[in-house]
Amino acid sequence: MKVIYTDSLVIGGGLAGLRVAIASMQRGFDTIVLSLIPAKRSHSAAAQGGMQASLGACIKGEGDDEDVHFGDTVKGSDWGCDQDVARMFVNTSPKAIRQLAAWGVPWSRVKGGNRDVIINGEKVTITEKNEAEGLITARDFGGTKKWRTCFTSDGTGHTMLYAMDNKAIQMGIPVHERKEAIALIHEDGICYGAIVRDLITGELMAYVAKATTIATGGYGRLYSVSTNAVISEGIGNAIALETGIATLGNMEAVQFHPTAIVPVGILTTEGCRGDGGLLLDKDGYRFMPDYEPDKKELASRDVVSRRMTEHMRKGKGVSSRYGDHLWLDITLLGRKHIEKNLREVKEICEYFLGIDPVEEYIPVRPTQHYSMGGIRTNATGESPTLKGLFSAGEAACWDMHGFNRLGGNSVAETVVAGMIVGEFVADYCEANSLNVSTTTIQHFMKQEEKKITDLLVRDFGENPFHLKAEMQKIMMDKVGIFRNGEDLAQAVEELKVLNQRAKKIALRNRISSSNPELVEAIRVPKMIKLAQCVAYGAMLRTESRGAHAREDYPERNDRDWLKRTLTTWKDDAADLPEVTYEELNVMKMEMPPGSRGYGTDNTVHHPDTARREKEIEEIKKANPGADRYEMHELLNPTPIPEKFKGRNERIGRGFK
Amino acid sequence: MVTYEVTEAPGMTIFIALNEIREQQDPSIQFDFVCRAGICGSCAMVVNGSPTLACRTLTSKYEHGEIKLLPLPGFELIGDLSVNTGKFMRAMSERVESWIHDQHADQVNYDKLEERMDPDVADQIYELERCVECGCCVSACATKRMRPDFLSAVGFMRLARFALDPRDKRTDDEFYEIMGDDDGVFGCMTLLGCEDYCPKDLPHQTQIAYLRRKMALIR
Numbered sequence: 067m068k069v070i071y072t073d074s075l076v077i078g079g080g081l082a083g084l085r086v087a088i089a090s091m092q093r094g095f096d097t098i099v100l101s102l103i104p105a106k107r108s109h110s111a112a113a114q115g116g117m118q119a120s121l122g123a124c125i126k127g128e129g130d131d132e133d134v135h136f137g138d139t140v141k142g143s144d145w146g147c148d149q150d151v152a153r154m155f156v157n158t159s160p161k162a163i164r165q166l167a168a169w170g171v172p173w174s175r176v177k178g179g180n181r182d183v184i185i186n187g188e189k190v191t192i193t194e195k196n197e198a199e200g201l202i203t204a205r206d207f208g209g210t211k212k213w214r215t216c217f218t219s220d221g222t223g224h225t226m227l228y229a230m231d232n233k234a235i236q237m238g239i240p241v242h243e244r245k246e247a248i249a250l251i252h253e254d255g256i257c258y259g260a261i262v263r264d265l266i267t268g269e270l271m272a273y274v275a276k277a278t279t280i281a282t283g284g285y286g287r288l289y290s291v292s293t294n295a296v297i298s299e300g301i302g303n304a305i306a307l308e309t310g311i312a313t314l315g316n317m318e319a320v321q322f323h324p325t326a327i328v329p330v331g332i333l334t335t336e337g338c339r340g341d342g343g344l345l346l347d348k349d350g351y352r353f354m355p356d357y358e359p360d361k362k363e364l365a366s367r368d369v370v371s372r373r374m375t376e377h378m379r380k381g382k383g384v385s386s387r388y389g390d391h392l393w394l395d396i397t398l399l400g401r402k403h404i405e406k407n408l409r410e411v412k413e414i415c416e417y418f419l420g421i422d423p424v425e426e427y428i429p430v431r432p433t434q435h436y437s438m439g440g441i442r443t444n445a446t447g448e449s450p451t452l453k454g455l456f457s458a459g460e461a462a463c464w465d466m467h468g469f470n471r472l473g474g475n476s477v478a479e480t481v482v483a484g485m486i487v488g489e490f491v492a493d494y495c496e497a498n499s500l501n502v503s504t505t506t507i508q509h510f511m512k513q514e515e516k517k518i519t520d521l522l523v524r525d526f527g528e529n530p531f532h533l534k535a536e537m538q539k540i541m542m543d544k545v546g547i548f549r550n551g552e553d554l555a556q557a558v559e560e561l562k563v564l565n566q567r568a569k570k571i572a573l574r575n576r577i578s579s580s581n582p583e584l585v586e587a588i589r590v591p592k593m594i595k596l597a598q599c600v601a602y603g604a605m606l607r608t609e610s611r612g613a614h615a616r617e618d619y620p621e622r623n624d625r626d627w628l629k630r631t632l633t634t635w636k637d638d639a640a641d642l643p644e645v646t647y648e649e650l651n652v653m654k655m656e657m658p659p660g661s662r663g664y665g666t667d668n669t670v671h672h673p674d675t676a677r678r679e680k681e682i683e684e685i686k687k688a689n690p691g692a693d694r695y696e697m698h699e700l701l702n703p704t705p706i707p708e709k710f711k712g713r714n715e716r717i718g719r720g721f722k
Numbered sequence: 723m724v725t726y727e728v729t730e731a732p733g734m735t736i737f738i739a740l741n742e743i744r745e746q747q748d749p750s751i752q753f754d755f756v757c758r759a760g761i762c763g764s765c766a767m768v769v770n771g772s773p774t775l776a777c778r779t780l781t782s783k784y785e786h787g788e789i790k791l792l793p794l795p796g797f798e799l800i801g802d803l804s805v806n807t808g809k810f811m812r813a814m815s816e817r818v819e820s821w822i823h824d825q826h827a828d829q830v831n832y833d834k835l836e837e838r839m840d841p842d843v844a845d846q847i848y849e850l851e852r853c854v855e856c857g858c859c860v861s862a863c864a865t866k867r868m869r870p871d872f873l874s875a876v877g878f879m880r881l882a883r884f885a886l887d888p889r890d891k892r893t894d895d896e897f898y899e900i901m902g903d904d905d906g907v908f909g910c911m912t913l914l915g916c917e918d919y920c921p922k923d924l925p926h927q928t929q930i931a932y933l934r935r936k937m938a939l940i941r
Contacts, residue, residue: 104808107762161832168830170822172848175841200838218848236821243808295757332759417778531745575750583749712833
C-alpha cells in the first residue's frame with residue numbers, strides 16, 4: 067500500500083485550492099495539492115469579467131465600501147447567505163486583490179481624464195480623476211450599486227490563476243497532477259486525507275494528512291448544457307457526501323447565467339452587459355426595461371435569466387434548430403472597446419459561431435453556470451460534522467452567496483476564502499497531530515480497490531456514458547430555471563432508478579490503468595447521488611428564493627424557509643439523502659430580510675424580521691455618534707482572523 | 723493509426739466528435755479537454771498537419787471530411803492524443819522563475835492603496851500574459867527538435883512578460899543568466915513556427931527579437 071504523508075492536503079488546483087496551499091505553506095506546513103489536470107488549466111481560468119472588491123478608485127465606484135458591497139451581496143443572495151461570512155468576505159476582498167496585484171496580476175488601471183462609455187444604450191462621457199490614475203479600475207456588473215468589478219480585459223480568471231500558480235511554484239508547492247481523489251479517509255468523525263487514483267497508471271494511493279481541503283469547484287456538469295469546464299462534475303462534493311458524516315448545504319441553489327452562446331453553452335461574460343451591451347428579442351426589441359425598469363439588463367443574474375425565459379415563452383425568442391434563443395447586442399460598444407476589453411468573447415464568437423460580434427448579434431440563452439451549494443462549512447471553512455475536513459471556493463457552501471451569487475463575487479470568493487480558510491487550516495495543522503491507524507487507511511483502500519475490481523470483472527451491465535446522459539437530461543428538463551412540484555417529483559423518482567442502475571455498470575474496456583471509461587464509471591454513480599441531492603432539495607423547498615424559482619410557490623417564504631438545506635447520505639443502499647435544515651438567525655442579522663427590488667414583493671415575512679428591524683433602529687438611535695465600523699460591531703460583531711482585521715484605504719477617503 | 727467515422731452535425735467541433743467516438747465507438751480513446759472554449763490550453767493536437775486547439779476547431783473547416791489527428795510532438799506521450807504538457811510547463815516556469823521578483827513583495831501592507839501602475843503598461847503586460855501554455859509553439863519549433871533543452875517561445879514570452887513588468891526587479895544581467903545561451907534566446911533559428919501556430923496570436927516574433935537585442939546589448 068502506497069501511503070504519502072503531509073500536513074495539509076488540498077484537493078483541487080484552482081484559485082481557492084492554490085490559495086489555501088499557499089497559506090498553509092507560508093505557515094510552515096508540508097503541503098500537497100492534488101489536481102485532475104495541470105493547475106493553470108483549472109476552471110478558475112474561465113472566469114472572464116472580473117473580481118468584486120470595493121476599492122472605489124474609478125469615478126463610478128466613488129462612495130463604494132465594504133458596507134455597500136455587503137448590502138449588494140446579501141440582497142443578491144435573497145437573504146439566504148450567512149451574513150457573518152459575507153462580512154468577512156467584503157472586508158477581505160480589497161486586501162486579496164491588492165495582494166494579487168503584488169503577485170503579478172496586471173489589473174486594468176484608472177486613466178485620468180475623459181472617456182466615452184455606454185450606459186443604458188447611450189454614449190456618455192465620464193471623467194476619471196487624475197489623482198486616481200494608476201490605481202485598479204472597475205467595470206459595472208449586475209446587481210451592484212457601484213462599479214466594483216475589477217478586471218484584466220475579459221481574461222481576469224486567467225491572469226489571477228497564473229499569478230496564483232506562479233506564486234505556488236515560487237514557494238515550491240508540489241502539485242500532483244492527473245490524480246483523482248475518489249474517497250475520503252476518516253475515523254471517529256475526523257478526516258485524515260483521501261484515497262487517490264493516478265489517472266495515468268491507475269495506481270491507488272493513500273494521501274494521509276492532518277487537514278484535508280476540498281476545492282474542486284462546482285457541479286455544473288450534472289446538467290447537459292453548462293458553461294462549466296468538463297471537469298466540473300462535483301466529485302469533491304460527492305466524496306464528502308459519501309462519508310455519511312459531512313453535510314452538503316443548499317444543493318438546490320443552482321445559478322443559470324443569462325448569456326451563454328447557443329448551442330454549445332460557452333459563456334460570454336456579464337461584462338458584455340456591464341460595459342453597455344443589450345438583450346434583444348426576435349424583433350430586435352430591447353425587452354428588459356419592460357420587466358425591470360430600474361436595473362434592466364443589469365438586474366441580478368437569476369432575475370435576468372428568468373425574464374429572458376419568460377419572454378421566450380411569450381413567443382419572442384428567435385427560433386433555431388437548437389431551440390429558441392435571444393440576442394446579445396454588443397455592436398454599440400464599438401470595435402476598439404471589444405478588441406481591448408472583450409477579446410475572449412470576440413474569439414469565442416469567431417471560432418464557435420463564425421460571427422464578428424462587432425458587426426453581428428450573439429445568440430444567447432440562460433445556461434447552467436454556478437453551484438451556490440456545496441460542502442457545508444463553518445465560517446472557518448471546516449465541516450461542522452467531520453473534523454479536519456475543510457472546503458473553499460465553489461465546492462464549499464461557506465455560504466456567502468445564499469441562493470444567488472453576484473457576478474464577480476465568485477473569483478473573489480476563491481481568493482478570499484483561500485486566504486481566510488487557509489489560516490484556519492494552518493491553525494488546525496498546528497493544533498493537531500496526525501493520529502490515524504493504518505488499519506483505517508487500509509480499510510478505505512480495500513473498499514476502493516474492490517469497487518474498481520467489481521467494475522473490471524463484470525461481464526454485462528450498464529454503460530456509464532449513457533447513465534450520465536440520462537441524468538443530465540433529467541436535471542436539464544426537470545430541475546432547471548423554473549421548477550414545479552410535479553416535474554421535481556418525477557426527477558426524484560427517475561434519479562432513484564438511475565441510482566440503482568449505477569450499481570451495475572460494466573465496462574467494454576476492462577483495463578485498470580489509463581482508461582477514460584473507468585474514470586467515468588467511478589464518477590457517474592457519485593454524480594447521480596449529487597443530482598439527487600439537488601432534485602430532492604428542490605422538491606422539498608416549497609418557496610422561491612434567488613435562483614430556486616418554483617412556479618407553484620412563487621413567493622419567498624421567510625416564515626417557513628429562511629433556512630439552509632443540509633443533506634447527508636448515511637446509508638449507501640438508500641436512494642435518497644437525508645435532509646435536515648439549519649435556521650438562519652434573523653435576530654443576529656446586520657441586514658434583516660427585505661425586498662431585493664425586482665418585480666412585485668410577495669415575501670412572506672419571518673416573525674423576527676420586524677423585531678430585528680426595530681432593535682436595529684433602537685441601537686442606531688442609542689449610538690448617534692457611532693461610525694460605520696462601530697455600528698457594525700454593535701449590530702453583528704464578526705470574527706475575522708487577526709491578519710485581515712485592518713481597515714482598507716481608499717483614494718480620497720483614507721481609512722474612513 | 724485508427725479510423726473512425728462520425729456523422730457531422732452543424733457546429734460540430736473536434737471536441738464534440740472525439741467525445742462521440744469515445745461514447746459510441748471506442749471507450750478507450752485518450753484525449754484532454756477541460757474548458758472546451760479555447761481558454762485553458764489543454765487540447766492542443768496536430769490537426770491535419772497543424773498544431774492547434776482541437777476544442778475550437780470546427781469539423782466543417784475540412785471540406786473533404788477527412789481529419790487526421792496526432793498527439794502534439796515535443797511532449798511526453800500519455801496515450802493516443804494525450805500528452806503531458808503540464809510537466810513541461812511547470813519545469814519551464816521553474817526555469818524562467820515565472821514570478822515577480824521583489825524582496826519586499828511579502829512585506830506589502832495590503833490595507834493601503836496598491837502601488838500604482840501606468841494603465842498602458844498594465845494593458846501591455848496583459849497582451850503578453852494571454853499565453854495559455856497549450857504547447858503549440860513548442861511543437862511547431864524546429865530549434866526545439868534539434869535542441870531538446872531549448873526554452874522555446876512559451877518560455878520567451880513569459881520572460882518578455884516579466885521583463886516588461888515594473889514590479890519584477892530582476893536586472894538584465896539576471897535575465898541573461900536564464901536565457902543568454904543557445905538553449906535560450908540565442909539558439910532561435912527564427913523559423914517562427916511559434917508565430918504561425920500560436921492560437922492566441924501572441925507576438926512571438928517581436929518579443930523574441932526584442933529579447934535577443936536586449937540580451938546582446940548587455941555583454
